[in-house]
Amino acid sequence: MGRPAMESSSEEELEDDFPGHEWITPQSSIRAAYQSQTEKGIRKTCSELLELKDAIENLCGNMQSKYHAFLRISEEVVEAEQELIELQKHVSAQGMLVQDLMSGVCRELDMWQKYSKEEHVVEKDFQSELNEILSVDTQDPKVIFLDEIDILLAEHKLEKALLALDTEEKKYMTTDGSGKESDAEISAYKTALFKRKSILEDQLVRYSEQPSLSITELRKSLSGLIKIGKGSVAHQVLLKTYGSHLHRDVEAFLPTCSVYTETYSATLSQLVFSAISKVLKESSTLFGDSPTNMNRIIQWAEYEIEAFARLVKENSPLPESVSALRSVCICIQTTLAHCSCLEAHGLKFSKLLMLLLRPHIEEVLELNFRRVRRKIIDSARNDDILRLGPQEGSPTSDSVAPKMMLTSSGKKFMSVINVSSRFIDYSLLIFLFWIYHILIGCYYIYGFSSM
Template sequence: MGSMRPSIRSKSSGPVGQHLANGGNAREELSVFESESFDADSYVQGKCQSMSEKGIRKLCSELTELKRDSAEEMRKSVYANYSAFIQTSREISDLECELVSMRNLLTTQAALVHKLAEVQLPPMISENGGSLPHENGHVDDDSTSASETEARALLDVTDIYIAERKIEKAMDALQRCEALLRPLKSSTSLEQLFMEQRLRLTELLTQFAKQPSIRSAELRSVISALDRLGDGPHAHTLLLYSHHDRLQRAIANLRPSGTSYGGAYTAGLCQLVFSHIAQAARSSTAVFGEQPSYASELVLWARGETENFVALIKKHVLSASAASGGLRAAAECVQIALGHCTLLEGYGLALSPVLTMMVKPSVEQALDANLRRIEDSVSVLAAADDWTLVQPPPRTGLRAASSILFPPHLKLSTSAYRFISMVQDFVDDVTPLTSMHLTSTTLDGVARLFDSFVHLLMRAMPAAIDDEDVPEITDNLSIKVADTDAEKLSLLANAAAMADELLPRTIVKILPLKDREESRMRRSLDKPATGVRSEHREFRRRTQRAVDKLRDRFCQKYALELIYTDEGESLLSADLYLGLDNDGTLLTYSELSQTLFERIKTIAAAGGDVMSGRERFVTVLLIRLVETVVLYLSSDQDFWEDIEDGPRPLGPVGLQQMVLDMKFAVQMAGQVNHSSLRHLRQLVEDLIARAIDAYAATGMDPYSVLPEETWFMGMAQEAIDRLSGGWSKDSASPTASVSANSISSLKSHGSP
């Protein structure tokens, strides 16, 4: 198979791949299998005798993988070329019918020519009144006359049987008459009469087959009689036409329910359509066997009936469901139809691909409408949310048993609970339709819903100064702005809980069974799933990017509040370091560092209450906040212009103070092993290196005035211990009473 070559070449590292990659040598070795004396057991023993058990296992594994890849390629090829196969089958069936008609015509003409050639002329009269002797000699006229007489009598009886509608007796009489006429050589008139009687019987059988009241057993007998008369193609077409006509009359008596649900109508219509298809398949097999021409015609007819069925379902059920977002109704209707198609596979009719291809656009339309409805509902609920975290409400109704269990430590706001509940219902509706390959569409829809919900949360987050990342507002909803630290953290708690726990547990229902088991096992071991498909990994990355976007907005707001005043003036001035003289003053943290530390303590304390059980997320959040402040410092052009090119050079005390502040920032972030902390350390090292270069530009040796690394780290840790113990420049500071335990999570937690 040409389509298998890439997969074979990709496995050329194994013995099977190397053997198949040899080209001509492989073809020569394959000739061994064509020998009549080929012994499979001897061949396997000869090839595997020198191989170890490990090698044999590897060979079996490669053969199994090649078998699986071959089956997958075959399945894809069948689905990709199904329409072409059906079209080719239709053309072959039409061609076979034409060939049969031509054969019958040629047979009739040949028989006519043969009879004309064998006609005996009457004896010629001689001139003296005597008759000439016959050239063929004497013929037994008595025997011929007896056969002709009996044949005429049978034809007369057949005429009577046809008039009396006695089909079986007429068939028997015609068959006996045909046996008598076969040896006769001068029976042209009888042949003509025989053909007329057979034509009359064929027309009578056709009339019987087209009667609306004919029963299935009677129809099968009539079709069998037509086939015995030598008109098989017409009989098979008549069989399918009769079932189609009876089906149309039954459908005409079936009335739609008049509701948008349509489950009863779908079930009734499925029962009618697919039971008639099954009955036609049984009758076709019973009368005609499994002849390819008749089987192809049956497949084409069944496909046409399925297309008519889908047209009715779209008109009376799916169109209303797609417009209103009734995904559950559409899913149940399609599931009922697919179940009936599966039952027909026992008759050799694979109608599921046809049904799936035709109803998939309507199902996707219903899916999109359902997503829009959920998005609108969540927007309205978010407008009424006060961003207070509460315990999960109990789920009631038919879907309560299938809903996921919330962890005991998890708390969300009311709109978040409603959002995840609607997403669960949405996934439950799509789950029965996994055979329609809607996994990617479903994951993309859920990700879009989550992005929309995060945009609502960002609108509730107070805007930072000159914030260009504010989502575009296209509605008139008034979202309550989070004022307190607890309310702002609750916005992050909603997004983080969904992205990390709730949404992955929800979408696992639509994963393939293999990925589902691995995801469940990994989650029980608290490890990330590694074997899932690319679309599932992309879903997790997309939801995490949305959470990171909300978290960055949170950090930017707090960082700008620390750096800028309400009037927009920057507190991060180069004078903090340029105005310091070497007057023997003991180095300590700057006012900006103290303010940052106190802010972190406040957020950590609020996060311990709001995000109970999610301390890792709080740790990463605080690291990101410190990183944001350092990032603003490193990107402040005015600050660095004064440091590097200003009228006052950076002195040794200023350099020491800047290095101490940066080490203080790193020490505040703790010793966790996380990518954000590694990035923070790199930013700090780059900033210190830039300050050292600015000091060296004055002609001084920076390393002669900088103490050892351990000295800075010790000073930073000592400052943190003093601040954690309640020390503050202002004894009335509201942060003075905050316990050191409020920031313990920042220093003690490991990587999330």
């Protein structure tokens, strides 16, 4: 520390001893100038190095991000290549399917053209043969008759068309094959008649299925089907027509079931069994007593009775109410009466009806008896409460009170039973049902009371 100070002091002394000329730069100025330039150079170099460092770091970061991007692009390229391979396989498979489809379509077209040509040839031969038969004379009565039938069918004059066809068919059935007409001519003419008869059958069926058709018009239409030999179709139309009428009447009545809670089942029973009776009567009048037709009526009636039992249960009031009990009794009374009327005609539906209604009947009776039992138990409890406070000073109060309680409970029991049982129709079946449940209930009540 002392040495530099001495040197600087010596230099100052020299400068004082030897004053410089103007053209000579002092040593201190030179050193200051070099020192400032060196510091600036070092600072500039340091700043350039820092900039270079930042640039290198940015370059490394860019290279790393670009490397990751390159890896990602490489993976996407591999996936795209795999998708292209799959797409190529799919395209080749679709191409094979298209080729198979084209070959199949071509094969089907060839077969269709072959068959259509054959059919066209057959139809052409038949039509030409029929034309040859009918074009012998332009005033041929067969041609005139077929034209008249076509006009009647086009105008929906079914009765006239039916009468004309029936007359013409009977004429050809009674005449012999002798004459100028050959077998081919007769066969062609019968084929033309059969074709028009099938058209008449379709028109009669559609006419019979109209909802607004009256019973008289329905009978005429069904009689027409019978005349052209379609008795089975006519019977099916009869069942279908009456079934649609019944369903329409039932649908119109169902909204009022909530109003007539006790008598709705009787009305439904009347609708169903009256329809069955009408069908039986019409079938016997139009078709006679045929076992086949009777079996069809039985199947149709069983289906309608099953629907009736389902509607009775669905529209019933609460099963534990007295209204439900009365509704069940009225239902059984009316349905068994209707069944007894049908049994005279050979239709027995009593067993089926009771089989379908038995679960509903048992449920209503059981729940009503539970309601009665609750009332009896409640009345017995009230009697117990009254018995707890006998009058004092009465010597016979202890012995009379239990008897009075039993007498009061018994009277209430009998009154409840009378209220419930007065709605019961005393037919044998319902009577047995009710007595069975009453006896079992009495056993439970008195068994409960004795405990």
